[in-house]
Amino acid sequence: MSNVVAAPYRHGYDFFAVTNLALPAPRPTLMHLKNILAALCLSAACLAPAQAAWFTVIGDEMNANVDTIQVELESLTTGDIRTLRVRVNRQGTRTSWDNVRYRSYESLVVFDCVQRKARYISIDFHMLPQWKGEAYKKSDYNTGPQRQMLFLDVIPNPSARIIRAACITSEPEKKPAH
Numbered sequence: 728m729s730n731v732v733a734a735p736y737r738h739g740y741d742f743f744a745v746t747n748l749a750l751p752a753p754r755p756t757l758m759h760l761k762n763i764l765a766a767l768c769l770s771a772a773c774l775a776p777a778q779a780a781w782f783t784v785i786g787d788e789m790n791a792n793v794d795t796i797q798v799e800l801e802s803l804t805t806g807d808i809r810t811l812r813v814r815v816n817r818q819g820t821r822t823s824w825d826n827v828r829y830r831s832y833e834s835l836v837v838f839d840c841v842q843r844k845a846r847y848i849s850i851d852f853h854m855l856p857q858w859k860g861e862a863y864k865k866s867d868y869n870t871g872p873q874r875q876m877l878f879l880d881v882i883p884n885p886s887a888r889i890i891r892a893a894c895i896t897s898e899p900e901k902k903p904a905h
Contacts, residue, residue, distance in 0.1 A: 840894035
């Protein structure tokens with residue numbers, strides 16, 4: 728037996744401290760189990776990736792059978808050259824200018840606010856509507872031929888409206904000096 732100093736206890740000395748035996752684990756109560764479950768749920772929620780907040784420019788995000796165009800406002804960068812994530816769901820299967828068949832896609836668009844133009848940097852194509860499943864084809868337009876942000880056959884076409892909105896400056900207008 729080791730030299731253990733017994734801890735004073737209410738009714739003498741602590742038997743477990745004297746004998747070096749482990750205390751029996753307390754039996755969990757329903758309240759303990761609820762607290763553990765709540766802590767696990769909170770930690771899972773904190774570790775889960777945050778869902779992007781998409782703003783619907785045109786269409787209906789709940790209806791896979793309509794043309795829907797959304798932008799992720801939080802992804803907008805600032806300056807004369809800006810980028811923004813844009814995603815598109817088409818009412819039917821389409822073919823891109825590169826002969827890629829798709830039903831929906833997610834893209835990164837660069838805006839030249841001086842020229843008032845927008846072009847794709849990259850596109851992730853999906854065969855399923857509403858961006859479901861993994862992208863089956865990824866196209867990179869950073870180099871090579873530029874692909875303008877156009878939404879062919881979408882009426883009303885929101886291209887100019889998205890460019891205008893993305894290029895609005897947050898700076899107050901400067902008044903001319905007198």
